[in-house]
Structure formats: structure tokens, C-alpha cells
Amino acid sequence: MEKTIIECDNVSFHYEHSTVLEDISLEVKEGEFWALIGPNGSGKSTLINIILGLLKPDQGNIKLFGQNIDSFKQRERIGYVSQKSNSFNSGFPATVLEVVKSGLARKIGLFKSFTKHDEQKAMDALRVVKMDDFANKNIGELSGGQQQRVFIARALVGEPDLLIMDEPTVGIDQKNVASFYSMLNALNREHGIAILLVTHEVDLVTELATHVACLNRSIHFHGNRSDYKKMNDADISAWYGHPVRRVHQDEKEGQR
Secondary structure (H helix, E strand, O other), X not given: OOOEEEEEEEEEEEXXXXXXXXXXXXXXXXXXXXXXXXXXOOOHHHHHHHHOOOOOOOEEEEEEOOEEOOOOOOHHHEEEEOOHHHHOOOOOOOEHHHHHHHHHHHHXXXXXOOOHHHHHHHHHHHHHOOOHHHOOOEHHHOOHHHHHHHHHHHHHOOOOOEEEEEOOOOXXXXXXXXXXXXXXXHHHHHHOOEEEEEOOOHHHHOOOOOEEEEEEOEXXXXXXXXXXXXXXXXXXXXXXXXXXXXXOHHHHHHHO
């Protein structure tokens, strides 16, 4: 039986007098791939920040790997990848390998030297995302999609059980988005890493995710992918607050 690795129980959060999240209950189990979708301003990033322990909920409880978030110490079990364009200076003078090794700082200590074993782990993480040939290149020389693969390798180098990503395809050319998500699918299926992904690429990611949660201040739907696909566009539009039309697989086939 799969263990629960994220448990949100009736979580609410307010900014001043504005309710951002209301009675959020959600469970993510090991090995699952969750797509967290919803309109801009729906509270998705706030929920991620609460799960990461960066914000405290006004009410409700969060458990990580069965432990209350306040007493959870094994932060290395969680890898996090933010929106690259908002969090990284592409002119930073570091090689790809150095960027990935920096992901081990929390595990080995901030001021300790990296060993050959650490370098091997970094190379292994780069191989997983198919970026090992770029190890000695400066991170600023890479495309947006290549950089984001490097940031995922940085998150993977500590061998996490859970990978959380907040709109990781920001800054990636549209033609490369499909291959990026295919890589995430392989991480989930072949390496058993649970994924919680905030995304606007609804049609693409829901073909890969095992579960979907639709958030707009409260959870309007959460369940497996097949149940999500049975929902009609009118219901989804009501959750989003504006018209939404999904592109179904048979339509995609007809467009080829």
C-alpha cells in the first residue's frame, strides 16, 4: 500500500482581508504524478509555499511523509524547482556541474567541500535529465529548456522522494515543452519519484499525470486522470471563472 507523502487537512490562508485558500484537503501518495491546475491568482503558488513550509496556514494541518510539518526535518526528501525566469540570473558564472552540485549543500553542509562521490552523484543526476554532455558548459550558454533540465538535476541530486515544481516551463520554447514533460513522465514512471506540478499546460500534462487537482481558492476537483477526463468543459469553466475548452486526444490525432 502506497504511503501518503503530502497530507493537507482543511488548510486555509488569508492575505490581510483576502481569502486565498479555503478548506483545502489533498493527499499525494508515493509514486503519484499530480497536476495542480487553475486560473491565475487561484492560490496554487501559495499552496506550494505552505507545503514547502515557507508560509504558515491560518488554519488546518500539513503532514509530510506522515510527520507534522512543524517537526519535519528531512527536507532533502523534497526537491523543488521554481519558475526559472523569476529565480535565476542566466549570467551567473557557474558551470552546469557546479549548479547541480550546489543542490547537495543542504545535505553535506553549506561550507563543506564536495567530494568525488558528490561529483559522481551530480553527473548521475545530469544523465537522468540527459544533460551530462553539457556538464562543463557555463549555465548561461544553455537554452531555457536546457537550463530547466539542469535545475531539475539540481533538485534530483539529493535523491528526493518528492519533486515539487511551480510552472517549470516558463521561459521554455513551446516546441520543447512536450519533450520536457516527457522527461518528467520518465522520472515518475522509471525512477518512482512522486511529482506535484503547478502548470497551465492543462491539455498536455493531463495526458501524463496520474492525478489532477483543480484549485480556485478551494479544491473543485481532485482525483485520478480518467475521472478528470470525464468532466465536461462547462463544469471546468465554472471552476476557472471563464470559458475553458480542452483539446481531446481524438482532436489532436485529427490535426496531425
